[in-house]
Amino acid sequence: MSNTIEKPSVMAPATTAAAAPVAPAPTSASFDSLGLAPALLRAVAAEGYTTPTPIQLQAIPHVLAGRDVQGIAQTGTGKTAAFALPILQRLAAERRQPPRGGCRVLVLSPTRELASQIGESFQAYGSTIGCRVAVIFGGVPKGKQVRAMERGVDVLVATPGRLIDHMQDRTVRLDHVEILVLDEADHMLDLGFIIPIKRIVATIPSRRQTLFFSATMPGEIGKLAAGMLKDPAHVAVAPVATTAERIEQAVVFVDQGQKRHALAALLRGQADGRTLVFSRTKHGADKIVKQLVEAGLPAVAIHGNKSQGQRERALEDFKTGHTRVLVATDIAARGIDVEGVSHVINHDLPNVPESYVHRIGRTARAGKDGMAISLCAGDERAFLRDIEKLIRAKVPVLTIPGLPAASSQSEAPREPNRHAQRPQGQRPQGQRGNGDRNQGQRPQGQHGQGQHSQGQKPQGQHAQGQRPQGLPPSSGRPRQAA
Numbered sequence: 038m039s040n041t042i043e044k045p046s047v048m049a050p051a052t053t054a055a056a057a058p059v060a061p062a063p064t065s066a067s068f069d070s071l072g073l074a075p076a077l078l079r080a081v082a083a084e085g086y087t088t089p090t091p092i093q094l095q096a097i098p099h100v101l102a103g104r105d106v107q108g109i110a111q112t113g114t115g116k117t118a119a120f121a122l123p124i125l126q127r128l129a130a131e132r133r134q135p136p137r138g139g140c141r142v143l144v145l146s147p148t149r150e151l152a153s154q155i156g157e158s159f160q161a162y163g164s165t166i167g168c169r170v171a172v173i174f175g176g177v178p179k180g181k182q183v184r185a186m187e188r189g190v191d192v193l194v195a196t197p198g199r200l201i202d203h204m205q206d207r208t209v210r211l212d213h214v215e216i217l218v219l220d221e222a223d224h225m226l227d228l229g230f231i232i233p234i235k236r237i238v239a240t241i242p243s244r245r246q247t248l249f250f251s252a253t254m255p256g257e258i259g260k261l262a263a264g265m266l267k268d269p270a271h272v273a274v275a276p277v278a279t280t281a282e283r284i285e286q287a288v289v290f291v292d293q294g295q296k297r298h299a300l301a302a303l304l305r306g307q308a309d310g311r312t313l314v315f316s317r318t319k320h321g322a323d324k325i326v327k328q329l330v331e332a333g334l335p336a337v338a339i340h341g342n343k344s345q346g347q348r349e350r351a352l353e354d355f356k357t358g359h360t361r362v363l364v365a366t367d368i369a370a371r372g373i374d375v376e377g378v379s380h381v382i383n384h385d386l387p388n389v390p391e392s393y394v395h396r397i398g399r400t401a402r403a404g405k406d407g408m409a410i411s412l413c414a415g416d417e418r419a420f421l422r423d424i425e426k427l428i429r430a431k432v433p434v435l436t437i438p439g440l441p442a443a444s445s446q447s448e449a450p451r452e453p454n455r456h457a458q459r460p461q462g463q464r465p466q467g468q469r470g471n472g473d474r475n476q477g478q479r480p481q482g483q484h485g486q487g488q489h490s491q492g493q494k495p496q497g498q499h500a501q502g503q504r505p506q507g508l509p510p511s512s513g514r515p516r517q518a519a
């Protein structure tokens with residue numbers, strides 16, 4: 038199985054920044070050809086990555102060469118590895134002990150979730166070369182962060198507000214920073230972090246390498262970039278949100294305890310086609326398979342705890358149509374490029390909206406029809422809201438006859454549930470909207486490139502409405518008004 042991430046097509050995005058030359062994009066290459074050291078190639082292999090994503094292909098050589106980079110890429114495109122891998126290589130090439138409270142690399146992140154995720158990535162990729170990483174963000178006591186910084190670290194990942202607190206307390210110093218990364222710059226703008234960022238950057242040596250990433254490049258962000266970067270290489274990949282427009286989508290509101298029945302009902306009527314069912318956890322994937330098999334619906338699971346042989350067999354059975362239902366986790370599904378996936382069912386909604394787009398992109402491949410149905414329990418409403426913001430459309434509601442109405446449906450159906458439980462045991466992945474200070478919600482339409490003026494479809498305006506049992510046929514018609 039190849040374990041590649043969804044690959045958005047490389048394109049020059051619509052941006053308000055001056056038309057900058059976008060680096061020619063290699064269309065395919067292996068990690069070996071990017072100039073990464075053997076230790077990092079081992080780390081990449083240990084993560085299960087076999088093929089670099091477009092942003093990695095474009096950015097890694099520039100970062101290795103020591104150039105500044107201005108990148109247009111969203112979370113979910115593999116952007117963290119695009120900067121973390123070459124940075125680690127540069128650190129390892131010239132080892133140096135940072136001073137007490139100091140760091141060699143500073144990564145600024147708008148939210149604590151993204152900061153944690155970036156910190157974990159540096160730790161994972163850097164495990165083969167020995168790399169000290171600290172993550173600091175607000176909303177938690179400072180003591181542990183102070184202790185983590187005491188001896189100095191190679192990489193510090195921080196949210197701006199708390200970093201400034203530490204700078205004022207003199208528990209963090211930035212005068213030895215060699216590489217500065219600004220991630221999700223447009224999100225920083227949404228959250229009012231531009232002035233704090235300018236204050237932070239003013240204390241960093243001007244002789245440094247700077248990497249600047251943003252999903253969009255509105256004028257103010259372009260100006261910020263221009264003030265921070267020196268002769269940058271420009272790299273860009275398409276926003277993940279664009280994938281969603283081609284796929285027919287629906288959501289079923291259902292209580293957690295009823296999901297197994299909802300899934301079985303949807304699958305029961307499936308005469309042909311192949312369905313990919315997504316579970317948030319490996320354990321969940323196994324449980325779903327067990328329940329389906331008990332219900333007389335053959336299914337197999339594919340996830341990280343399965344051996345390579347088991348995974349290959351499961352995938353082969355699915356490809357040949359021997360098994361029509363494959364239950365997968367996000368990571369395991371990355372390499373699945375099977376033609377003829379007619380339906381994607383999200384048994385659990387992902388807590389990272391970009392993952393939703395990656396998941397549903399498994400269907401409707403190569404111009405084929407596709408349908409994606411999500412089972413949404415009461416505590417997943419906040420995830421649905423984030424998804425709808427990202428794809429800039431409401432997902433139409435589907436009801437399954439005979440299934441008890443979701444108890445949470447009596448609630449205001451589209452109210453945000455900011456207290457929704459985040460899934461346990463899963464690494465947070467750039468979840469938006471929970472930074473280290475009061476944050477405004479990202480305004481709708483600020484994700485992606487903003488060139489799609491889609492009308493919002495009111496809830497329930499749905500061609501299918503109530504459906505008899507069984508999966509609706511995938512018509513693949515674009516559902517959202519252009």
Ligand code: AMP
Pocket residue numbers: 040041042085086087088089090093111112113114115116117118371466467
């Ligand atoms: P990011 O955009 O950095 O948040 O990455 C999104 C997800 O893609 C993370 O879960 C990474 O572990 C994963 N990922 C990054 N690069 C690759 C790759 N080359 N192949 C497969 N998965 C990847």
